[in-house]
Amino acid sequence: MKAQQREKRMINTPKKPEWAKDNCKAFASMIVPGVSGGHDGNLAYEKQSNLSDHSSKQVIRAKKLTPDDYVQGILNQDRAVLGRAITLVESHSARHRDMAQQILENLTPYTGQSIRVGITGVPGVGKSTFIEALGCFLLNKGFHPAVLAVDPSSSITGGSILGDKTRMEKLSRDRRCFIRPSPSSGTLGGVAQRTRETMMICEAAGFDVILVETVGVGQSETSVRSMVDFFLLLMLANAGDELQGIKKGIMEMADALLINKADGDNKLRAESARNEYERALHYLQPSIEGWKPHAHTCSSLTGEGIADIWAVIESFCSKTKQSGIFYKNRKKQALNWFHSLIEDRLKTLFFQHSAVKHHLPKIEKAIAEKNYSPSSAASQLMDHFLSR
Numbered sequence: 001m002k003a004q005q006r007e008k009r010m011i012n013t014p015k016k017p018e019w020a021k022d023n024c025k026a027f028a029s030m031i032v033p034g035v036s037g038g039h040d041g042n043l044a045y046e047k048q049s050n051l052s053d054h055s056s057k058q059v060i061r062a063k064k065l066t067p068d069d070y071v072q073g074i075l076n077q078d079r080a081v082l083g084r085a086i087t088l089v090e091s092h093s094a095r096h097r098d099m100a101q102q103i104l105e106n107l108t109p110y111t112g113q114s115i116r117v118g119i120t121g122v123p124g125v126g127k128s129t130f131i132e133a134l135g136c137f138l139l140n141k142g143f144h145p146a147v148l149a150v151d152p153s154s155s156i157t158g159g160s161i162l163g164d165k166t167r168m169e170k171l172s173r174d175r176r177c178f179i180r181p182s183p184s185s186g187t188l189g190g191v192a193q194r195t196r197e198t199m200m201i202c203e204a205a206g207f208d209v210i211l212v213e214t215v216g217v218g219q220s221e222t223s224v225r226s227m228v229d230f231f232l233l234l235m236l237a238n239a240g241d242e243l244q245g246i247k248k249g250i251m252e253m254a255d256a257l258l259i260n261k262a263d264g265d266n267k268l269r270a271e272s273a274r275n276e277y278e279r280a281l282h283y284l285q286p287s288i289e290g291w292k293p294h295a296h297t298c299s300s301l302t303g304e305g306i307a308d309i310w311a312v313i314e315s316f317c318s319k320t321k322q323s324g325i326f327y328k329n330r331k332k333q334a335l336n337w338f339h340s341l342i343e344d345r346l347k348t349l350f351f352q353h354s355a356v357k358h359h360l361p362k363i364e365k366a367i368a369e370k371n372y373s374p375s376s377a378a379s380q381l382m383d384h385f386l387s388r
Contacts, residue, residue, distance in 0.1 A: 067102045074107065074205050079178065082205050086180055089197045104197055110204040112330065115317055118224040120214040120250070121234030126260045127213050129300040130234060132168040137306045138209055139176055146178040146207035147171070148198055150214055178207055196227050196337055225253045225287070226336050229326065230313050234260050235277065235295075237269040251280070253287045256294060256312055263299035270297045290323050291316060355384040 065073070065084065073081025089100045121127050131147055138145045147168065171177050180198060199210050214224050225231050233254035251257070257277050262270030277295040286292055296312065298305025320326035350356060363381055366372040372380070 067099055067106065070099075070103045071106045074103075074201060075110065077205050079175075082178065082201065083180075085201050086182075086194075086198050089201065090182060090194045100197070104200060107200060107204040111200045112203065114199075114203045114208045114210050115230070115313065116199065116210045116212070116228040117313060118212045118214065118228035118231045119234065120224060120232070121260075122236070125234045125236050126300055127234055128168060130258075130260055130298070131211055131213055132171045133300040133303055133306050134310065135168070135171040135177055135211065136174075137303070137310060139171075139174055141310075143209050144176050144207050145209040145211055146202040146205075147180070147211045147213065148195055148202070149179065149181045150195065150212070178202060178205070195224075199227065226333055229320075229329070230316050231255050231287070232309070232313075233257050235273065236261065237266060237273040252284050254293055255288060255291060255316060256296060256309065257281070258305075258309055259295065259297045260300060262297035262305065263302050267297075267299075288316075288320065288329070289325055291320065291325075350385055353385050355387065356381060359384050 063069075065081065070081060070085050070088070074085055085103060088096050089104070091097075091100070119127055119131060128149070131149075135145045135147060168179060172179050180202075182195070182198065195212060199212070202210055210228075212224055212228055231254050233250060233256070235257055237259055257274075259270045259274050259277070274295045274297050281293055281295065284293075294312075296305060296309055298309055300306075317326060320329075351360075359381060363372065363377045367374055367377050
């Protein structure tokens with residue numbers, strides 16, 4: 001009995017490190033109990049009736065879901081199943097691909113009813129703060145928004161902070177809203193590799209406004225244009241004159257420009273910047289037929305201008321639906337997605353080909369040593385791929 005009490009006390013109380021001297025009493029850190037049973041990446045916990053009897057441990061794992069379980073859970077707005085489905089879709093594992101495709105196929109009839117808004121801008125423009133202000137406004141209007149925040153992945157470690165959710169404190173606490181940060185995983189264009197699939201899952205779960213926050217690296221964010229209905233570009237005051245604005249190719253794809261942080265002493269500068277960008281827009285060809293982009297101002301802190309920019313988005317959807325451009329663009333986006341998936345699949349098959357894997361190291365070495373030009377080396381590798 002005393003041995004059991006001593007073991008229980010050792011498990012539940014901090015202790016000194018083994019290397020500590022007996023006369024040492026104070027430490028900057030102590031050894032504390034860890035998670036019982038460790039962590040294997042699954043939802044699990046241990047049920048233990050007696051601390052000294054390790055044979056009585058019972059590990060209870062989360063239920064393994066079938067494709068039908070995923071579909072029904074998403075349609076029933078089960079947030080746990082929703083999160084697991086997005087994780088499954090984002091997985092790079094080949095064994096998850098077939099199930100993810102089956103889930104998306106079954107969810108397709110329930111998608112396409114939302115308003116898809118892409119939000120981009122350089123780092124520091126206040127995208128997350130603006131999205132929280134817009135999201136709270138939408139909640140008060142009776143909408144159910146979903147935020148897909150894309151975080152840049154490190155080119156060195158491959159990791160991402162995924163901290164966008166912490167900037168949306170009010171929005172993340174509301175159960176009517178869903179926020180999902182995802183790593184870009186090296187994907188160009190400011191979005192994650194599986195943003196389109198994630199968007200479909202959120203639509204099937206009943207979220208009627210999808211806000212896609214892009215990485216925010218500047219002029220390269222073009223992929224988001226091919227997956228949203230309305231493309232909003234956030235700008236800062238004093239970011240350049242109207243000629244500089246014309247030079248930025250990203251402006252040609254925007255359906256509206258929004259000068260953020262128009263409050264306090266910066267309000268006059270924001271209005272001046274709006275006038276400059278408004279003049280610059282006259283020289284650009286609109287990306288959507290029948291819609292003329294304009295520049296606007298807002299303050300994410302005070303909320304001024306948030307209702308106005310949402311009215312612009314609603315006006316855009318109404319006009320483009322009446323003209324048929326809205327649905328035409330949706331069909332075009334679906335075809336572009338189809339072609340991009342084929343390209344990704346062909347690239348995967350190419351590098352998994354046995355002949356390619358066999359010859360690739362030698363060809364790469366030859367290129368590095370300038371024995372082959374990259375173009376001739378690529379042709380040679382393609383010949384190996386097509387020969388079998």
